[in-house]
Amino acid sequence: MKVGIISFAHTHALSYAAILRDRSDVECVVTDPDHALRPAGESGGRALAESIGVGYLDTVDELLAWHPDAVIVCSENARHVDDVERAAAAGAHILCEKPLATTRPDAVRIIDACDRAGVSLMTAFPVRFTPQYAELRHRLQSGALGEVLSISGANNGRLPAERAWFTDPVLAGGGAVADHTVHVADLVFGLFPGVDAVKVFAVANRMLHADREAETAGLVSIEYSNGVTAVIDCSWSVPDHYPTWGGLTMRVIAEGGNAELAPFAERVDGFSETDRSPVWLSYGVDLDAAMLDEFLSAVAVGRRPVPDGLDGLRALEVVLAAYESIATGHPASVHQDSPDISSV
Amino acid sequence: MTASTVGLVGAGGIAQVHLPGWLDLGFDVVVHSIDGKARELTDRFGGRAVDSMDELLDAAQIVDVVTPTDTHRLIVERAAAAGKHVVCEKPLALTVADSAAMIAACSRAGVRLFPAHVVRYFHAYTAMQAAVAAGRVGTPAAQRFYRIGSAPKQPWFRDRARSGGLAMDQLIHDFDQARFSAGEVETVYATRTGDEGAGPTTVQAILRHRSGTITHVNGVWGRPGLGFRYGFTVVGPDGLLEHDSLRYPVLQYDGLADADKGYLPPVDPASSPYTAELADFARAIRDGSPARVSAEDALEAVRIATAVNRSIDEHTEIALDTAPSLHAGDDREGER
Numbered sequence: 001m002k003v004g005i006i007s008f009a010h011t012h013a014l015s016y017a018a019i020l021r022d023r024s025d026v027e028c029v030v031t032d033p034d035h036a037l038r039p040a041g042e043s044g045g046r047a048l049a050e051s052i053g054v055g056y057l058d059t060v061d062e063l064l065a066w067h068p069d070a071v072i073v074c075s076e077n078a079r080h081v082d083d084v085e086r087a088a089a090a091g092a093h094i095l096c097e098k099p100l101a102t103t104r105p106d107a108v109r110i111i112d113a114c115d116r117a118g119v120s121l122m123t124a125f126p127v128r129f130t131p132q133y134a135e136l137r138h139r140l141q142s143g144a145l146g147e148v149l150s151i152s153g154a155n156n157g158r159l160p161a162e163r164a165w166f167t168d169p170v171l172a173g174g175g176a177v178a179d180h181t182v183h184v185a186d187l188v189f190g191l192f193p194g195v196d197a198v199k200v201f202a203v204a205n206r207m208l209h210a211d212r213e214a215e216t217a218g219l220v221s222i223e224y225s226n227g228v229t230a231v232i233d234c235s236w237s238v239p240d241h242y243p244t245w246g247g248l249t250m251r252v253i254a255e256g257g258n259a260e261l262a263p264f265a266e267r268v269d270g271f272s273e274t275d276r277s278p279v280w281l282s283y284g285v286d287l288d289a290a291m292l293d294e295f296l297s298a299v300a301v302g303r304r305p306v307p308d309g310l311d312g313l314r315a316l317e318v319v320l321a322a323y324e325s326i327a328t329g330h331p332a333s334v335h336q337d338s339p340d341i342s343s344v
Numbered sequence: 345m346t347a348s349t350v351g352l353v354g355a356g357g358i359a360q361v362h363l364p365g366w367l368d369l370g371f372d373v374v375v376h377s378i379d380g381k382a383r384e385l386t387d388r389f390g391g392r393a394v395d396s397m398d399e400l401l402d403a404a405q406i407v408d409v410v411t412p413t414d415t416h417r418l419i420v421e422r423a424a425a426a427g428k429h430v431v432c433e434k435p436l437a438l439t440v441a442d443s444a445a446m447i448a449a450c451s452r453a454g455v456r457l458f459p460a461h462v463v464r465y466f467h468a469y470t471a472m473q474a475a476v477a478a479g480r481v482g483t484p485a486a487q488r489f490y491r492i493g494s495a496p497k498q499p500w501f502r503d504r505a506r507s508g509g510l511a512m513d514q515l516i517h518d519f520d521q522a523r524f525s526a527g528e529v530e531t532v533y534a535t536r537t538g539d540e541g542a543g544p545t546t547v548q549a550i551l552r553h554r555s556g557t558i559t560h561v562n563g564v565w566g567r568p569g570l571g572f573r574y575g576f577t578v579v580g581p582d583g584l585l586e587h588d589s590l591r592y593p594v595l596q597y598d599g600l601a602d603a604d605k606g607y608l609p610p611v612d613p614a615s616s617p618y619t620a621e622l623a624d625f626a627r628a629i630r631d632g633s634p635a636r637v638s639a640e641d642a643l644e645a646v647r648i649a650t651a652v653n654r655s656i657d658e659h660t661e662i663a664l665d666t667a668p669s670l671h672a673g674d675d676r677e678g679e680r
Contacts, residue, residue, distance in 0.1 A: 149546045150546045150562075152490065152562045201661065203533075203558045205485060205556050207556055207581065208486075208580070217579075219558050219560050228537065233488060235486045237485065253562075253564050253566070257566070258570065
């Protein structure tokens with residue numbers, strides 16, 4: 001199978017490229033034409049592709065002329081829509097980095113473009129592929145924990161310093177709220193099929209990395225149509241020199257007991273005398289690889305991948321409502337005509 | 345006069361901790377409780393049960409009020425009028441006005457008032473607060489606090505008119521800690537799910553501080569058997585501090601039959617924060633200096649908790665009422 005990657009703007013592309021390089025059933029080619037637009041010193045382009053060991057083409061047109069079966073879109077969030085429309089029109093199935101877009105109209109255009117072209121659309125929510133998340137969902141749906149009351153989630157990480165656009169509200173659609181709310185929001189949606197987010201209240205500040213334009217810390221409270229509430233800490237609050245990038249935790253509070261999920265908890269701890277710093281050897285399932293496996297399997301047999309474009313849209317709608325709440329200082333309804341978040 | 349006798353009012357759950365604590369510190373203790381359980385308590389731990397408040401006030405120089413929250417003001421004011429220093433279990437009262445009236449009454453009577461905010465004496469919190477005060481994280485930007493356990497069994501806890509509910513009774517500790525590390529709170533937004541009157545219930549609260557800090561507080565009164573667990577994360581531009589009470593146990597058992605998991609955390613008697621708290625109050629009475637936590641701190645925690653309950657009821661963000669409330673002798677406070 002031929003898989004193209006559009007852009008190294010999102011650094012998850014590096015992980016995807018390395019995984020695809022090692023799959024014997026996949027030929028992977030990257031294009032990163034906007035590399036030149038990124039600040040000097042940021043990696044990208046042909047040199048980065050060669051260092052990973054995957055093929056490279058100079059333009060999106062050349063990549064699409066190569067007739068990829070599937071394309072992974074890893075450009076800046078605001079550029080997803082143009083890249084998806086071009087790749088879908090060329091007949092490629094799409095895996096789009098999250099958040100799906102920075103505005104609701106763009107997200108709808110992405111979904112429509114894939115529907116029109118008859119190609120699959122998947123949103124990149126790798127944490128969904130945590131085996132223990134599947135176990136938790138099964139246990140909840142079997143009723144073993146009774147009714148769920150509330151969820152406390154945290155998706156904290158270092159400021160993504162290797163790419164400046166993450167803190168450019170126009171290109172990223174915001175800051176930490178846009179980047180880190182969606183994973184936990186998607187996990188919650190995944191636990192409750194058919195349930196909608198109804199109301200969102202959010203607060204944010206720029207006290208960490210105060211030189212950045214976008215918010216770096218945020219708390220998002222969500223109320224769902226089944227009466228469940230959730231609070232998500234989406235802050236880029238992991239120190240720059242912390243021994244790991246960050247993590248994600250989710251506490252599910254249910255009538256029959258609580259569950260604590262920590263997909264990135266598995267590790268060996270230690271200390272390096274050479275580096276004079278803690279050692280943190282993460283292991284566990286490679287969630288990116290599991291997600292790509294679902295995408296490529298779905299493409300191969302022509303079924304709809306999960307999570308799909310609508311899952312991406314629903315997570316985005318929570319983000320849009322959070323920004324509306326931050327702007328107004330009041331709770332915001334989750335609705336279908338949320339404002340353009342890049343204008344907030 | 346050197347205080348040598350403590351009058352313990354109430355014989356419920358926290359009395360079972362305070363009574364041995366005072367005895368350990370060398371105080372004589374007399375106990376009175378209108379539920380008739382004082383003798384049962386003194387039979388178990390020591391001290392002497394008395395049959396009336398008058399008898400208790402005759403014997404004691406310090407009165408320790410460990411009754412349901414809605415009775416605190418009456419008992420504290422009576423003890424103050426009798427010229428006794430007062431220790432009062434948290435929350436100080438169910439309203440800011442009652443809290444202010446209690447502070448004013450003690451001030452008028454020339455006696456001290458100490459709120460038993462015991463988490464101020466829990467070592468993980470004191471270590472964190474000292475590090476924050478020393479500037480080791482900078483100004484906190486984002487904080488998380490949680491306090492999870494099975495619901496208390498005494499029915500009055502589940503009656504919001506008596507206890508203030510989960511936010512007032514349990515999360516008051518976390519509101520106090522959040523304010524201690526990040527300063528005054530300006531607004532709160534909160535939700536509650538589950539039945540506060542019975543069965544599992546949980547509160548989620550988001551606090552905004554004047555400093556710009558944002559704080560998440562989560563509390564659970566869960567089903568019987570849910571273990572007690574608390575923790576925090578405090579992050580600023582210069583660092584991160586975090587703790588979970590289950591993370592670094594000094595002693596663990598395995599394979600035992602299920603132990604009763606009460607709503608109070610297990611504590612090591614040798615370094616019990618409850619005893620340390622009472623010792624700090626006794627020292628403050630002896631030398632006239634401040635204790636680690638003041639009645640004014642307790643009032644501010646009540647202010648946050650009442651705003652959280654209002655936010656739960658009104659489904660919107662609530663700005664804290666910051667009108668001055670600590671003018672001693674200002675009884676109009678009670679009517680505000």
